[in-house]
Amino acid sequence: RLPLAVTVGGAVLGLVVLGAVVLGAAALWSKARSGGQAPPQEEEAGAGGEATASNAPAIPDPAPSSASPGSAATEPSTAPPVQPTRPRRSSPPKAEPKTEPLPPVRPAEQAPRPAVKPAEPAQVAYTFSSKILKGGFRIKVDGKDVVARDIQRKFTLKDETYTGTFAVPPGPHEVSFEIRTDIQNVSESHAESRTFGAGQRLTLNIRMTRLNKELSFAWVE
Secondary structure, eight states, X not given: OHHHHHHHHHHHHHHHHHHHHHHHHHHHHHHHHTTOOOOOOOOOOOTTOOOOTTTSOOOOOOOOOSSOTTOOOOOOOOSOOOOOOXXXXXXXXXXXXXXXXXXXXXXXXXXXXXXXXXXXXXXXEEEEEXXXXXXXXXXXXXXXXXXXXXXXXXXXXXXXXXXXXXXXXXXXXXXXXXXXXXXXOOEEEEEEEEEEOTTOEEEEEEEEOTTTOOEEEEEEO
């Protein structure tokens, strides 16, 4: 009985070892298919049993890598090609503005002075009464006629009064009166100097006596 038990135990142990080897080979084969490298498998020998390596199926070795260990694989560069930089165009130099000579400075023009308004002349109102039928009289200022009047009346004994006005510039002036008659042949004159104010209003009464035909002035302001 003892030899039979040993034989049965050895057979069972061999089946166990065989199953382990098959499982290990299957694992190595699956790793080889996925690209991995299978580590070396260690065989264990059972106590008192013999390793039956001849009975195990042959396991194909993974293809050795063509690259030697320690050498780095050269991969193609995926960086984009460097484009050459174009030189920048230099801007043309700016033309400097031309400086034109400034116009000569003219002296400030003086504002025109307001026109001086001439002073208002004096106004003289005259009166002269006479019985002269034919003749005439004149009033002069500084020798220039300002009043000239002819007398032509029908015969009468009544006096005729003559009135009017004339202007005299401000300041001292000479006023003269001249009268002549055709019938009585009378020719007389009278002159007086007087200072007149601007805008002054005066009245000149001219008198002549009946007997000797003398003339006189009477000024009324």
